[in-house]
Amino acid sequence: MLRWTITFIILAIIAGVLGFGGIAAGAASIAKVLFFIFIILFIISFIRGRR
Structure with a gap:
């Protein structure tokens, strides 16, 4: 995406x-648009990875 x-x-x-x-x-x-989608997906994967 990036x-x-x-x-x-x-x-x-x-x-x-x-x-x-x-x-x-x-x-x-x-x-x-692609940058913001990338940032949102990165934050979601970062949060889910910490659990």
Whole structure:
């Protein structure tokens, strides 16, 4: 999950540098969603692992 987030962030940076604003915004929003899902799953697995 974290690998997909990093991929979309890199895609957003490259698209932003090349001037593709719509694609960059879309990739950045996908990266944000995946990052928050990753954080939530990490916290859940951390809590369950301590039990």
